[in-house]
Amino acid sequence: MLAAPELQRHAPRLLRLWEQACEAGPQELEDLLLAFDADGASHANARALPQGLGERNLRLLALRERLLGPQLALLADCPHCASPVEFSLDCRALLHSLNDAKTPSEASEEQVLELDGYHLRFRRPVAEDLQACASALTQAQPPALGPALDGAQFARLLLQRCILDCEPPNEAARLAPLPEPLCQALAERLEQLDPAAHIRLQLHCPDCAQDWSAPLAPAPLLWQELRGQAEQLLSEIGQLARAFGWSEEQVLSLSPRRRQAYLQLCEEASP
Numbered sequence: 001m002l003a004a005p006e007l008q009r010h011a012p013r014l015l016r017l018w019e020q021a022c023e024a025g026p027q028e029l030e031d032l033l034l035a036f037d038a039d040g041a042s043h044a045n046a047r048a049l050p051q052g053l054g055e056r057n058l059r060l061l062a063l064r065e066r067l068l069g070p071q072l073a074l075l076a077d078c079p080h081c082a083s084p085v086e087f088s089l090d091c092r093a094l095l096h097s098l099n100d101a102k103t104p105s106e107a108s109e110e111q112v113l114e115l116d117g118y119h120l121r122f123r124r125p126v127a128e129d130l131q132a133c134a135s136a137l138t139q140a141q142p143p144a145l146g147p148a149l150d151g152a153q154f155a156r157l158l159l160q161r162c163i164l165d166c167e168p169p170n171e172a173a174r175l176a177p178l179p180e181p182l183c184q185a186l187a188e189r190l191e192q193l194d195p196a197a198h199i200r201l202q203l204h205c206p207d208c209a210q211d212w213s214a215p216l217a218p219a220p221l222l223w224q225e226l227r228g229q230a231e232q233l234l235s236e237i238g239q240l241a242r243a244f245g246w247s248e249e250q251v252l253s254l255s256p257r258r259r260q261a262y263l264q265l266c267e268e269a270s271p
């Protein structure tokens with residue numbers, strides 16, 4: 001039986017999501033989850049979905065809370081002693097803290113950064129930028145030929161896409177790559193402008209007493225849970241179909257309570 005009553009109401013949509021998301025890349029998966037949240041239309045127009053990275057994360061966390069409740073049990077490996085550390089996360093509390101820190105500026109709003117004689121005009125990154133950077137790097141180095149995407153290369157490419165205009169201090173600087181302190185300052189400004197874009201959790205290891213911070217990506221996390229729920233549902237449908245000769249549609253038309261009662265009968269009848 002599905003763990004979450006709220007998810008029971010969306011059982012047919014959950015199976016459609018499962019079918020589509022199993023084949024999807026990371027960005028498409030995030031779009032599918034946001035569309036599931038938006039209006040239930042699994043083919044919702046991707047352009048109508050929020051594009052700001054922070055807003056997408058906030059929506060996904062809110063969806064997680066709505067469908068499966070606020071408490072999340074997670075596991076991370078301590079980077080100092082490699083011990084597995086179990087911890088729980090309260091989605092609602094995290095959403096509140098992120099909403100408090102949320103910036104009112106629009107993703108497309110133009111920003112300015114001045115440092116060491118450079119004058120930069122830039123904007124915040126959006127989902128489309130992540131997709132474009134991932135495609136550019138994959139084309140430059142197909143996964144079969146090289147290692148996974150280089151994080152530093154990806155970050156630099158993303159910064160470049162967000163720069164609308166750059167006035168260097170002199171002609172020589174015009175031909176040189178952007179200095180590292182400027183890239184660093186730009187990355188920090190982007191983080192301040194959209195704190196929910198990159199969620200980090202402060203963790204503590206009970207074994208070696210060290211602290212560290214770990215990234216939290218709401219989309220893959222939510223998908224992992226929904227995938228488990230969808231596969232559980234498929235198994236229940238299979239069980240009832242075998243026992244009573246019903247179709248998937250007929251099983252899904254039963255109320256969760258009746259479905260549970262018939263599953264109980266199947267279990268009692270099995271030797």
Ligand SMILES: [Zn+2]
Pocket residue numbers: 078079080081082083205206207208209210
């Ligand atoms: Zn440790």
